[in-house]
Amino acid sequence: MEHLGTVFEMGKAICAPLQSLKENEDILDKRIEELSCRESDIRADLEREKLQYGKMPKREVELWLKNVQNTKDKVHDIKQKLGEVSWTHIQLRMHLAKEVEEKIKEAVGLKENGRFQEGLVVDLLVGSTETFPPIKIVGETTALKNLQKIEECLMEDEVGKIGVYGMGGVGKTTIMTHIHNKFMKARTFNSVIWVTVSKESDLKELQDRLSKALSVDLSNYRDTLCKSAKLFEAFNRRGKFLLILDDMWSTFPLTKVGVPEPNQENKCKIVWTTRSKKVCRGMCSQRTIKVDALTKDESWTLFKEKLGTDFVLSPEIEPIAKAVVEECDGLPLGIITVGAAMRGVDDIRIWRNALEDLKNSRPDLEGLEDDVFSCLRFSFDHLKTQIHRDCFLYCALYREDDQIGCDSLIEKWMADGFFDEIEDQEKGFDKGYTVINDLKDACMLEKGELGDFNRSFVRMHDLLRDLAIAITRKSRQFVVKVSSNVGKFPRDENLMDDVIRVSLMYSSNIELLSCQSKCLKLSTLILEGSRLGNIDHLFFEHMQNLRVLDLSDTDITCLPQSLSNLVNLHALLIRDCWNLTEVPSLVQLTELRELNLSGTAIKYLPDGMDSLTNLSPWPLCHKNKWFILSHLEELSMVESKWKWSSNEDRNGRGAGVEDIVRLMHLKKLLLDFVDSSAFSSYVRSRHWRGLNCFLLTVGDVYFDPEEIRDVFYSRECVVNVSDGDCNSVAFPKSNLTHLLITCLHNLSTIYMEEPTQGDNLANLKRIDIDSCPKLKYVLSVGWFQTLQNLEVIIVSDCRAMEEMVVDMGDMGEANNNIPITLPRLKRLSLYFLPNLKSICKRTLICSSLEEIVVLNCRMLKMLPFSINSLPSSLKQIKGSGRWWDSLEWDNANTKMHLQPFFSERLDIIFQRREEDQERQGTKRKADSIS
Template sequence: MQAEVRLLDLVGAMEDLKAMRNSVLREIELQEGKGKQRTQKVQAWLDKVEDMDQRTNQLMIDFSRCCVTGCCSLNIYSRINASRKATNLKKEIDELMKEKIHLSVLAKRRLSNPIIDMPISTTNVGIKIGSNLCDVCNWLAAERVGIIGIYGMGGVGKSTLLKEIQRSKDVLNMGFDYIIHARASYELHAEDLRDCIAEQLLLCEPSREAIFKFLKYKNFLLLLDDLLEELDITVLGIPDPHDESCVTTPYKHKVVFTTRSKKVCDCMKADEMIKLECLDKDEGWQLFKENLAIDLEGMPFIEEAARKVASFCGGLPLALMMVGQAMSKKTAPAEWNLMLDQLQGRLSSSLCETMFIYLKGSYDSLANETLQQCFLCFCLWPKNKLILIEDLIKCWLGFGLISYFDSISEAYMHGCYIIKVLEEASLVITHDNRTVVEVHEVIHDMAQWIASRAEGDHKAWFVKQNIIFEQLSSEEMETWIQLERVSIINCDMNSLPELKRQCLSLLSLSIQHNQRLENLPKIFLRQMPNLTYLNLSSTGIDELPTEITHLFNLEFLDISHTRIKSLPHELGNLKKLKCLLCGYLFLGKLQAGLLSNLCNLQVLDLYPYGCVEPKELKILRGFKSIGMCASSYEILQQLSHLPIVNINIQEIEGLRTIQLSSLTSEGHGWPKEFQIRSCTTIQNLVITQGTKISLKFLRLFHLPKLGSFVWRIELKEVLPVLQLVQIEECHSLTSLHWVLHLPLLRALLLKNCDAMEELVNGEVGEIEEDDVITTFPKLKYLTILGLPKLVKISHCALDFPHLSEVHLEGCPSLKRLPFKPGIVNNRGLLVKCEKKWWEKLEWDDATVPSQFCSNSTEDEEIANFFVGGVPPLGHKDFLGIFRFDEVML
């Protein structure tokens, strides 16, 4: 009877275990329906349960057979043996039930490849790929290098380089016992990565301890792809190559990882880093052809279309490979025309949507929604367009994405931090010492793709750009009813049709750089009553529409660089207005009482000609940013109590000396743009020790007695970010040698300075003892007009490493240009001057003038001489970047 009792206990325990197994299976089915997969531990437990069920059934069958044979001694022995087996099986079932309790995770996120696999080149294409691979191989061979980081924007070829490293003969010959390749992402956790690593190492137990114990005394190379944030590799069981206990061993422990963020490289303490850039035009074409798999010889139309398609990919390897493979072996002209149409309107292309899903990882990696919305704001600018960082920050201010700041300088610093974060995420590229920013055209298309599918403030967009036309179509205007963000930039239109219906969803309207647009339809603004952001800058509008007073929710208004000469008193009805930008308008004094009615106003820019009644200046003390004109002693004396950003001192007589340190207090920061105009008694401009200036633009006009600049501090410290110096009609000024080494000076414009004989007086060596420092390190534009006594620019030849345009007229005494022989290597250097004067120039090196070509006829007095094959961007582009007022020139 004892055997029967134990067998019954076994069957009951087995039924309980099977019920537990069925519960686990139901939970796993639910998780698998959500895209997860059962863990290895759970599957092992389920296999043990299945084995236990079979063993239990077999024991019951054997016991029933022995009972049929009768009660002989053999039967008694079998019953005792069955009883003992039942007891042991019951113990194993109890252990399995306890083991189930410790299975806290039944299913995990599916371990898989990215949504799309990065196409891999079958050969090393281009100099960059081979060079990067060579660098990594050299670093892997070096004892001091343990961790290598590879970073760059999505699709630039990081995964490709990692796989090239994995199969490189040089790496295979380095004696690694194991080369482990794992992909990290937000979809995978440390446990998933340990499973992947353990599987490649053929370990039964994917624990941290087991992996560490196995690898500590092995030579290994870990290739970790697509790391989106900092990861402690010791959590994976990987011995840290920087750990002393690992460094002192004779074993090679190496880690190479890829990421989209330089910040991750820093956090991972990479010993060496590589930033992958887009391919140049020739390399991009070679990669495209490789994936195209078509012999283009004898097919000129296909080759022409293929080059156009390749150019749309902007040197991004992912785009070149995917589009090339999609067009592989297609020889029908209609197929290529269709692809061109898809690329010109990428959002309709399923191929490009697949690519955007891959690229979106950089966007998803941003820490919060505010950063993501800051990035999506790039949708408001055209593709392939450099964007002034200040314009971008103003946009973020207007949208409330930068909201907490005590001064405009603090807001600007916050904006620069955001740009740095976006750059580290490989979403944007900064140029010209972080003054302008651009987005790769494929990343720009991805942003539009995201914005078109997003919810909330950025769920609907309309962008019109780079088109010359008379007006928007009525059909396009009708779509505004569903939109929240509308941007019309550089369209050169002369009118807008009237909106027939109200656009209640519209929150932001930006109509910029449309000089032919002189007015808005009468009821235009009334049809968008919920507007909070309105940008009409750089248009031909000469009067602010009275309908603006119906925009009761308006918080941001930019009418800078327009022809508007006065503000309506009714503007005071906009109680929610926080930011009013009127820069470069011929505004006079604001109407009395207007500022007191704008109770929420924090940012006011009336620079350079607009000003405030002296008795209302006390209202401005609570503001965060002010730009204005100071045309009296009374206003000038109060500047130190105001947060001045841009200041124009104009027509104040009796001033002999101006000290920049007296214009504003340290708590408010220092002006970014400083102008003095028509102050006929000023003799000296003084900057004293302790002055910290963020001055970017310095303009001096009609200061006939200004004879000297007094610098009582190192120039590089006092003017570290000065980009523009413009001086006109300063008839007593004899030299400007202090501009020689300004680190960021991009433009120098001199006009009608009668007394100047030498721009940089004395020997260069006398000015700067350290001859390693380059002269004019960033200067791009040099304009000298109407300096009749100018004999020489400098006593000796100067460096101009970035010079692209020189304009010289009205300098009859100037016989030599201070160009070193190497100046001819400057790509696209343009010299605009009088042709007869050019022909009479004297040269220390006779080969210099022979390098220049003229694009003028013999009849023209003014000729353009350029070197480098193609003339550089003209003055208009430069003026557009720096926002020169044409009247000033």
């Protein structure tokens, strides 16, 4: 009996894990769920830190995430085996039971280790991952020698501060871009930070630029000492950094700015470029490197390159050309601009005249480096036409190093009368872009660093901007005080008589705009971004020639009544004046072409438009009725407090949808509608067919000012409809490029009828649909076949959707064999569509498709690709492993070909949301029964 008892105890001990297996399985599920929640929170935090601050996860965090994934994979395998192993396989089940116990402990340990009290991220991303576009170094021997000197200094432990100096246009910035790119790729430093300082920068401006480069928010700090402390902390977090300060004009105490002093302990380095050796001394450079001009041979090689590799100089012209190059004194910028100006010239008389012009141009630029500017002045004088010269000089109204949007620049040129002989706006833009291209070809403007397929930018080399300001200052036609502390303006009324253009862009402390002189010639006044105190009520009294008035992004609360006197005004830009509540009567502004009121606080549109002589013969209404200029071409009021509805809803106050429809000359329209009914009323008018671009919104929609500008200066046609209980909405068709629909709770279909002849969505590039619980499908096959330029489809949280693309009516099985081609589709993303069974019953041919994301679409069992139509451009497929394994394929080889692109993403983010909704549905059902 004693032996039997021992055997019994042994058996009990052996079988104990089996007895508690079911209980432990439940415990393991809970522990894995808790671990997954922590993992999800950490991933969300990492994503936010990356997007907002450019930070990267710590190595220990990456390792933890990897371990979590491994544990979850093993748990998945264990549970799968438990489901497959019969209860009679006691030994195998005992082994699995022990593994369950181990994984419980492992999950608990991982959850505890996932607290990361010292933070999740490091500051490696900001300033250290993006390289500048490669710029060819000219003068290989000289430039490479300078490059090597700087690199050697950066590798010396005892050298922390390096000064690089040389004359303007000699190539300092180009050399430093190569340094930036090389050390960023080499990862010698934790962070490589580039800040362009510029001539106009003071201590505050430098701190602001540093904060932008470091992604540090200083908006709550006004005191420079507090700002420096915040910057100092941000630099120290980066550890070993390389800071490049390009184009220094004056000295700054590093500690006062907020930059730590480099030393052998922190191994940080600071390099500044400047035109003055004195600045290097003032900044206490431990090494000073002069960037020399090009040698004669290098200069000649560069010049011939700019003339064109296929251009051969005659024996008579070549010595003159070499003399021309000598006048450029080894300055790369000068050689490039002069070479561009003389490209294709084979007349010896023109070459002799060019040499004479270069020799004689120096005295024209008082107080400037004559040797540097003579060749630049030559290039200016040899621009194609006076229009080209005027357009070039206009760019000096912007800040140094500004990225200037080409569309906004051309609009100002047009409004200022540069292309008055061209009546058609579209042709005016074509002319403007041609001028910009000519100026870039002449190396008088550079391609901007910003820009995408919608917008292009240019920038002005600081030397060329100095040239433009010098030319305009001599003629007394420009006043340029950008990013300055202005005070009263103008200080001397007598100096304003000949002025035609004034820019006080982004200037501070403008106490009062007061002008008693007549200013009869003034045509452009730019105050964008300035901190205005007040505008004298008579300020615009004698500015009848003013054509461009830009008050965008200022703090003004009201506009003076004298604004009504600007009878020749073509462009009135009051964008992002968030405190502006009222605009005076525009009754006399009969020449107005562009009116931008986006981002203002006006509640009613200006009165008094009914007496305009150029208005169409509309019926006169109530005296407070606001009539829009009949020939207005651009109207932007999105993100203002004005919401458009039908005229009947206005109660006699302000303009409505019907008034917009009467504007037959309108080309750009950015509006917020009060509801979907007003929006549909406008869409049904088909007025939008005549627009080049539009942004039409309904509901609680927020657009960043930069997004609004992107639409305004593009050919995009965007619709964003949100928050409505309507069953149906009328949407534009033919020229729509982006359709965004969110939170339309009763919407069941988008385009209800099938397309007829002439109807198509050929311009549509992007579809975003979110939180439309009754939407049954996105588009019919008929509409889907017209999407030849579609690039992105994102559909999420549409619980009723069973089929994304549906054949309307009984189309027959034969039609299912006809494929649909979407040649430009790059991304297909589907989230939380619990009842979706089919993307499309027909095969899709998507030759440009790069990414497929499917999360929480558990009923979707097939992808619409056959072995003969697999996208060759595919880079990744994201979804849960369970969903991927459940997919059905028309051919076993299809999955085999797609498998390498699949990467697992868990559905856990949406599981709790789905369960909550299911619980709420059960509760509502129970409540209704009770």
